[in-house]
Amino acid sequence: xxxxxxxxxxxxxxxxxxxxxxxxxxxxxxxxxxxxxxxxxxxxxxxxxxxxxxxxxxxxxxxxxxxxxxxxxxxxxxxxxxxxxxxxxxxxxxxxxxxxxxxxxxxxxxxxxxxxxxxxxxxxxxxxxxxxxxxxxxxxxxxxxxxxxxxxxxxxxxxxxxxxxxxxxxxxxxxxxxxxxxxxxxxxxxxxxxxxxxxxxxxxxxxxxxxxxxxxxxxxxxxxxxxxxxxxxxxxxxxxxxxxxxxxxxxxxxxxxxxxxxxxxxxxxxxxxxxxxxxxxxxxxxxxxxxxxxxxxxxxxxxxxxxxxxxxxxxxxxxxxxxxxxxxxxxxxxxxxxxxxxxxxxxxxxxxxxxxxxxxxxxxxxxxxxxxxxxxxxxxxxxxxxxxxxxxxxxxxxxxxxxxxxxxxxxxxxxxxxxxxxxxxxxxxxxxxxxxxxxxxxxxxxxxxxxxxxxxxxxxxxxxxxxxxxxxxxxxxxxxxxxxxxxxxxxxxxxxxxxxxxxxxxxxxxxxxxxxxxxxxxxxxxxxxxxxxxxxxxxxxxxxxxxxxxxxxxxxxxxxxxxxxxxxxxxxxxxxxxxxxxxxx
Amino acid sequence: xxxxxxxxxxxxxxxxxxxxxxxxxxxxxxxxxxxxxxxxxxxxxxxxxxxxxxxxxxxxxxxxxxxxxxxxxxxxxxxxxxxxxxxxxxxxxxxxxxxxxxxxxxxxxxxxxxxxxxxxxxxxxxxxxxxxxxxxxxxxxxxxxxxxxxxxxxxxxxxxxxxxxxxxxxxxxxxx
Numbered sequence: 001x002x003x004x005x006x007x008x009x010x011x012x013x014x015x016x017x018x019x020x021x022x023x024x025x026x027x028x029x030x031x032x033x034x035x036x037x038x039x040x041x042x043x044x045x046x047x048x049x050x051x052x053x054x055x056x057x058x059x060x061x062x063x064x065x066x067x068x069x070x071x072x073x074x075x076x077x078x079x080x081x082x083x084x085x086x087x088x089x090x091x092x093x094x095x096x097x098x099x100x101x102x103x104x105x106x107x108x109x110x111x112x113x114x115x116x117x118x119x120x121x122x123x124x125x126x127x128x129x130x131x132x133x134x135x136x137x138x139x140x141x142x143x144x145x146x147x148x149x150x151x152x153x154x155x156x157x158x159x160x161x162x163x164x165x166x167x168x169x170x171x172x173x174x175x176x177x178x179x180x181x182x183x184x185x186x187x188x189x190x191x192x193x194x195x196x197x198x199x200x201x202x203x204x205x206x207x208x209x210x211x212x213x214x215x216x217x218x219x220x221x222x223x224x225x226x227x228x229x230x231x232x233x234x235x236x237x238x239x240x241x242x243x244x245x246x247x248x249x250x251x252x253x254x255x256x257x258x259x260x261x262x263x264x265x266x267x268x269x270x271x272x273x274x275x276x277x278x279x280x281x282x283x284x285x286x287x288x289x290x291x292x293x294x295x296x297x298x299x300x301x302x303x304x305x306x307x308x309x310x311x312x313x314x315x316x317x318x319x320x321x322x323x324x325x326x327x328x329x330x331x332x333x334x335x336x337x338x339x340x341x342x343x344x345x346x347x348x349x350x351x352x353x354x355x356x357x358x359x360x361x362x363x364x365x366x367x368x369x370x371x372x373x374x375x376x377x378x379x380x381x382x383x384x385x386x387x388x389x390x391x392x393x394x395x396x397x398x399x400x401x402x403x404x405x406x407x408x409x410x411x412x413x414x415x416x417x418x419x420x421x422x423x424x425x426x427x428x429x430x431x432x433x434x435x436x437x438x439x440x441x442x443x444x445x446x447x448x449x450x451x452x453x454x455x456x457x458x459x460x461x462x463x464x465x466x467x468x469x470x471x472x473x474x475x476x477x478x479x480x481x482x483x484x485x486x487x488x489x490x491x492x493x494x495x496x497x498x499x500x501x502x503x504x505x506x507x508x509x510x511x512x513x514x515x516x517x518x519x520x521x522x523x524x525x526x527x528x529x530x531x532x533x534x535x536x537x538x539x540x541x542x543x544x545x546x547x548x549x550x551x552x553x554x555x556x557x558x559x560x561x562x563x564x565x566x567x568x569x570x571x572x573x574x575x576x577x578x579x580x581x582x583x584x585x
Numbered sequence: 586x587x588x589x590x591x592x593x594x595x596x597x598x599x600x601x602x603x604x605x606x607x608x609x610x611x612x613x614x615x616x617x618x619x620x621x622x623x624x625x626x627x628x629x630x631x632x633x634x635x636x637x638x639x640x641x642x643x644x645x646x647x648x649x650x651x652x653x654x655x656x657x658x659x660x661x662x663x664x665x666x667x668x669x670x671x672x673x674x675x676x677x678x679x680x681x682x683x684x685x686x687x688x689x690x691x692x693x694x695x696x697x698x699x700x701x702x703x704x705x706x707x708x709x710x711x712x713x714x715x716x717x718x719x720x721x722x723x724x725x726x727x728x729x730x731x732x733x734x735x736x737x738x739x740x741x742x743x744x745x746x747x748x749x750x751x752x753x754x755x756x757x758x759x760x761x
């Protein structure tokens with residue numbers, strides 16, 4: 001029972017001694033080993049980090065960016081264009097191009113063709129044949145609108161690819177084509193405002209800020225639209241009336257411009273022939289230019305009021321003075337005579353008002369003879385003949401005026417200029433000059449663009465325009481407008497009378513020069529009207545080129561057209577007839 | 586250190602065990618070999634204390650404090666970094682989703698505008714040709730000029746005069 005403690009304790013001591021760790025595995029050693037391992041791994045990680053950041057940093061960043069970018073469907077490249085009242089004239093829309101990859105079809109080609117045939121309006125056999133031509137990349141249809149693309153997508157056919165693209169859509173079709181222009185298949189603007197105002201219509205490139213690509217894309221598309229001064233309703237009426245007139249008289253072409261004389265804003269510019277910009281490829285190339293801006297013509301008698309204004313302003317002739325109208329004049333080999341000389345002969349002593357009323361060429365020659373020819377030439381240059389008017393539409397032609405030496409030295413040049421021939425200008429420039437008569441003597445800049453507006457209609461940007469230049473004094477223009485009113489009341493402009501309104505106007509029938517430089521039998525007829533005569537606001541010019549028939553004059557062709565348009569103009573613009581209690585606003 | 590007792594089933598040992606409560610940490614081998622009767626728990630001769638925490642110098646204390654503080658800080662930063670990262674991922678996702686819905690709305694607005702305008706145009710064209718729509722003419726129009734703004738009137742709804750209303754009463758009931 002006595003425990004043998006000593007032996008046990010000895011054994012215990014020995015075992016304790018044997019359990020003491022060897023030098024290699026002492027705690028201190030183990031600690032150091034662990035520490036070394038940790039430090040080494042930390043250093044390794046830092047080295048790897050440095051390598052990734054410094055050496056491969058840029059590549060990795062670009063990879064990440066490529067991964068993070070979302071290639072959104074390009075929704076719109078250009079701002080919409082709206083008219084005076086907010087009707088949309090041009091807007092971008094998404095269209096799809098459909099490609100077929102027969103290699104990826106999971107149904108037989110016949111089934112796919114049958115499913116697609118009614119939607120694409122192609123016979124099914126045709127489609128099956130096209131599927132056999134290639135394995136991938138068969139273009140089935142282009143410019144497919146979104147609704148149709150949605151229906152095709154809902155078929156859930158494999159092997160069809162719909163690629164989105166942009167297309168400019170013109171809901172008003174041919175109505176505004178000469179002003180807006182069109183966008184060709186490559187997305188480039190051709191003709192019209194689309195071309196000349198590209199800077200304002202294209203959405204600006206997103207500037208590289210700190211925003212993510214998504215937000216940049218979203219921010220770049222603001223909600224501004226380009227507002228024009230044109231009125232769709234008046235344009236529609238004018239276009240229909242113009243086309244009816246051109247058809248009725250078998251004319252080559254025609255134009256009708258309605259301008260607000262106070263600031264030069266154009267309410268309507270109807271040009272015939274017109275084209276549908278949605279299908280521009282079906283039109284003649286000549287139709288793409290707006291001939292009211294780019295083609296020159298000799299104005300003829302419609303320029304006479306302006307000449308009278310020059311003479312009155314220069315004070316070489318008084319409004320109550322009389323001239324002697326012989327009916328025919330001879331300048332060397334040139335003969336100048338009145339249009340009705342063969343029937344009426346000379347009229348004798350007539351007033352200036354009668355000169356305009358009967359559109360006497362000889363009377364005008366005598367009036368302008370009182371002017372120094374050098375001074376007359378300077379006046380023509382002041383009017384802006386031979387220079388551009390400054391309208392925003394592209395391809396405007398400056399008028400043509402004879403050389404100063406030729407004009408000043410030759411009697412007959414000043415004489416022909418007196419009745420509106422021997423020089424040329426565009427219809428828009430003639431409208432601008434008559435607006436100077438209407439608004440009290442200011443030469444305003446004709447324009448079709450009001451500016452960029454936000455959805456509330458507030459103007460955010462306006463195009464730069466030169467300030468109006470004073471040409472005549474208000475008294476002079478008042479007298480000339482009164483004379484023009486007599487033309488409509490009892491002269492050649494009688495067909496343009498509108499019941500209840502006082503209209504001032506002037507007819508014009510000019511001979512056109514043929515290819516040999518002589519005056520041929522073709523005419524260009526025009527009528528310019530100013531309404532209302534007591535407080536002028538609008539100028540309406542109609543020019544009909546080459547109407548058919550011996551009795552085709554400005555009074556028979558162009559004046560009735562202007563009457564129709566003025567009737568609608570006064571209602572649409574709320575010009576009350578004079579003498580009514582409400583008055584005009 | 587384990588206790589080493591000589592466990593005996595004698596009654597003597599039992600009584601000893603119950604009577605002694607003081608334990609001795611000293612190894613049994615160090616106890617002198619005395620007969621069991623005298624093997625009583627004596628007063629502990631040597632009291633060994635529990636190992637205390639070693640006293641550190643100030644520098645070491647500072648280092649240890651730093652180490653603990655930086656551990657906490659690192660833990661917090663790591664948590665913060667994870668939080669910020671997940672938040673950026675969430676924000677990106679939300680931005681992407683919102684952008685998609687914005688684009689969808691834009692497309693729909695565009696489509697509606699285009700369809701609306703097309704409808705308007707075709708309606709007008711149809712009316713003009715088929716129905717012989719008449720253009721506006723001044724002899725069929727009424728011209729009104731807007732009234733100038735009137736100042737707010739006080740007697741728009743006058744107080745009903747009781748006497749007058751009594752007189753104005755209908756003498757007989759209305760038929761309907």
